[in-house]
Amino acid sequence: MNSPNEFERFPLTGRFLAGRARSEMSEAERVRMEALVTGTEVLEHEHRVIARGQRSDHSTMLIEGFMLRTLESENRRHAVSFHVPGDFVDLHCFALQRLDHNIDCVGPARVGYVPHEAIVEVMRDDPKLARLFWFSTLLDAALHREWIMKLEQLTAPRRIAHILAEIWRRLEMVGMAHPDGFETPLRQIDIADMCGATAIHVNRAVAELRKSGIADFRRGRVVVSDRDRLEEYGDFNPGYLYAGEPPIP
Secondary structure, eight states, X not given: OOOHHHHHHSTTTTTTTTTTTGGGSOHHHHXXXXXXXXXEEEEOTXXXXXXXXXXXXXXXXXEEEEEEEEEEETTEEEXXXXXXXXXXXXXXXXXXXXXXXXXXXXXXXXXXXXXXXXXXXXXXXXXXXXXHHHHHXXXXXXXXXXHHHHHHHSOHHHHHHXXXXXXXXXXXXXXXXXXXXXXXXXXXXXXXXXXXXXXXXXHHHHHHHHHTTSOEEXXXXXXXXXXXXXXXXXXXXXXXXXXXXOOOO
């Protein structure tokens, strides 16, 4: 299991795959992972880390803060997934050379940069760590699939419940959740972009969740009195998050 000491020993990458396959990493692999970060930067709210079509010679580790993957169409932003600390937010760019979407900060964030040339060395010299990188990108794909299905299946209040349940679980995996919820810089406009609804519709849906006692979402904090009820209402099954640190061959 991961512990606060793990995050203190590896302040830049200690949350990478925490709650998943991190326990399969050897001490040498953890040290090497930490050393891959050659520089850090603090970014402001709404800073665009990388734009659709932009080429980059590095990939970005989210150390502190939150980010959204977004697409823009007809003057409307669509959020297609959410990132928490420990996520490699644009590792896809290493293989694809450019992204087909944007990466945007939600609130201030601290990031670490990993040169692609260093990832090439990992691919060449450390096949186990390379598979962990691959595992990381496959997790992103699993999240995308789940969001697409829930967007089709659920009403706006239930979509929001699903999103809140997912974020809570993911923050719990990296040691950043509370027993009754979590802190978040997400605004209702961000939630609207995440569930394909208008801001007015989301405002009504959030009010419905609060009135029914399922979740109290206010700027900066989500409070839930009954987690099972939230997850049932949002049709949330955490299997697609691949928690439990599966073995890496």
